Amino acid sequence: MAPSIIRVVAACLLDDQNQLLLVRKRNTQLFMMPGGKPEVGEDNLMALTRELKEELDWECDPQTLKPLGQFSAPAANEADMTVVADVFWGRIDQTVFPQAEIEQLERVPLGNIDRLPLAPLQQVLMPALLAAYASEQ
Numbered sequence: 001m002a003p004s005i006i007r008v009v010a011a012c013l014l015d016d017q018n019q020l021l022l023v024r025k026r027n028t029q030l031f032m033m034p035g036g037k038p039e040v041g042e043d044n045l046m047a048l049t050r051e052l053k054e055e056l057d058w059e060c061d062p063q064t065l066k067p068l069g070q071f072s073a074p075a076a077n078e079a080d081m082t083v084v085a086d087v088f089w090g091r092i093d094q095t096v097f098p099q100a101e102i103e104q105l106e107r108v109p110l111g112n113i114d115r116l117p118l119a120p121l122q123q124v125l126m127p128a129l130l131a132a133y134a135s136e137q
């Protein structure tokens, strides 16, 4: 039987020291990008800016977010599910603190994110993120 799909939209956010912001949600173990499931009637950027406000209390200008692509991987927190994510990347220029269901927020250097336990999706998209980042330097 084909695995069930969870569709999410998520953001790779880099600070001014090129550290990637990763979150861990309450009662979970793995670090992942902020984001979540779109609600009915929302497009990707509407959903993502809503999630960034909920999770980080950050008012993100959607025009600053660049599409990275669509990626899929085993879901971090649900057995036998696949997460399919539309991923955007951009800069975060402000200090933020965990909100709502976010228990922990970490910033890790782009070249050293493996020091945290990562959601599979995070590992899958790293080559694309590093390539996008390099192309802008």
Ligand SMILES: Nc1nc2c([nH]c(=O)n2[C@H]2C[C@H](O)[C@@H](COP(=O)(O)OP(=O)(O)OP(=O)(O)O)O2)c(=O)[nH]1
Pocket: 006, 008, 009, 010, 025, 031, 032, 033, 034, 035, 036, 037, 038, 051, 074, 075, 076, 077, 078, 083, 119, 120, 121, 122
């Ligand atoms: N945001 C995000 N979710 C991920 C990543 N990797 C991964 O497997 N997921 C999975 C975990 C969850 O099964 C799902 C996100 O669901 P969620 O419950 O956090 O989304 P949500 O904020 O919309 O929550 P809710 O409305 O269902 O309460 O996607 C990732 O890097 N970022």
